Amino acid sequence: MPVLQPARGTQDILPDAMRRHRAVIDTARDIAARYGYAEMTTPMFEFTDVFSRPIGEATDIVSKEMYTFKDRGDEEITLRPEYTAGIVRAVISNGLTQNLPLKFFAHGPMFRYERPQKGRFRQFHQIDVELIGAGTPESDVEIIALGADILASLGVGQVCVLQLNTLGDTESRQAYRAALVDFFSAHRDGLSEDSRRRLERNPLRILDSKDPGDIRINADAPAFDTYLTDAARDFFAKVRGGLETLGIGYRINPRLVRGLDYYCHTAFEFVTEQLGAQGTVLGGGRYDGLMKLMGGPDAPAIGWAAGIERLALLIAEPASPSRPIAMIPLGEAGEAKAMTLAHALRLAGFTVDQAYSGNLKRRMQRANKIAARAAVILGDDELARGAATVRDLDTGEQIEVPLAQLKDRLAPFR
C-alpha cells in the first residue's frame, strides 16, 4: 500500500549496516579459502521442483513458506529459500560429480515467506559451505571446525555454543522413529495440539517442543542412543573425538533434530542467547541422501549455513574504511585542475572525494563529515603559483605544495 515503504520483511542495507555484512562475508570467505573451499554461487531462483522435491509437496515449507510463482513462460519458479538444494543441483547439472570431493563457499540472499521478527526477514542473507562427496567423520569435523573458526574470527565464538547431535543412519533412524511413535501414541492425550499433529508428520520434532506438558512427557521418551546401530554410534564417537582433539567445545543436545529423511548422522548448531528466539547463528548437518534424491549419484555430503544479519548483529563495529583526501577547488580554474588531480591521485591509489558544490566553508564541512584525512585546496592564488594548499584535518596544519610534489606530500595521509 504505502509504496514508499519497503515490502514486508525486506530492508535497505545502508552503508553502516553494509560494512557489517561485508565484514561477515569477507571473514567467512577468507577462512573458507584456507580450508580449501572455493567461492561459487547459483541462481537466486530455480525451478520450483529443485526445492519442493527434496522437501515434500505437503509440508508447510513448500505449501506456504516459499516465494513461488509462474513466470511469463508459465514455468513454476521459486526464489531460493536455501543454498544447499541449488548447489547440489549445480553439481549434478555441471557434471561435477566426476571431481568429488567438492568444497564450496557461497553467500547471497534467500527468500522465505515468514512472519518477520528480529533477525528473521523475508529476504535475508546467508553464508554457506558445502562438502560434497566426503562421508567420513573427519569431514564432519572439518566442516564444524571451519564454522567454529569463522565465528571465532568474527569475535562471536565466546557467545555461541556448539550443540551437537546424531540422527544416525537410516536403520537407526527408522527404529528410533518407530519407537517414538509408539511412545507418543501411548501418551497422545497428554500431548499439545501441535505435537499431536507432529506425531503424524514429524515425530522427531515433538522432542523439540516448548509446550510444558510436552516437555514433561519428553523426559520419559526413549533416547536415540539405544537405537543407534554400532556403525552409527562409532561414526558419532569419531566426530566427537575429532572435535575434542581440535579443542572445539560442544554440548550434546538430543533434541536437536531435522525433519527431512535425507539428513543423517551429524546435526549441529551454533546457538547464542543474545538474539531471543532466533538464537541459531549457524546450523548444518550431514545430508547423504540428498544427491541421489535429486537425481544424481549416491554421494555423501555435509554443509552448513549461517545468517549474515544475525552475525552482523553480534559482531563488534568493523574497522572504518580508509580516510579520503578531500579535493576542494575554488573557481573554474580550480575545478578543472581538481578533476585531473583527483584522477591522477586515484590512479596512484589514493581515496579521493569531492563535494562538487558549495563555498570553501561548505566543502570543508563536508570534508570533515566524511572523515577526510587531509584537504587539497585549489584556489586561484595557489594555482597561479602552480601549487595547492594541503591541510591536515587532524592537526589543522596547512602548507602550500607545488603540484608536481602533491602525490609525494600526500603520501603520509594515505
Added chain:
RNA sequence: GCGGGUGUAGCUCAGUUGGUUAGAGCGCCAGAUUGUGAUUCUGGAUGUCGUCGGUUCGAAUCCGAUCACUCGCCCCA
C-alpha cells in the same frame, strides 16, 4: 497462520484525567572573518502525531479496521 506490545520531526524519545499555538536532545539550515572544517555562541525550519474510518462541541490521546515494526507460538529446508 495464532497471541501480546509499539507506531509523534531525519534519529532517539516526552506529551499530564480527550481541550484549542504538539515539545526536547541529537542532526539539519543560517549567521558570528566576503578563501578554512571538527569545538563554542546566536538564530531558524522541522511533523498529513503510521493510514483509513468512528465516538465527541473538540482526538496525538477513546473505539474499530488496516499497514509496519517488535516479543512469543507455529515453521525452521
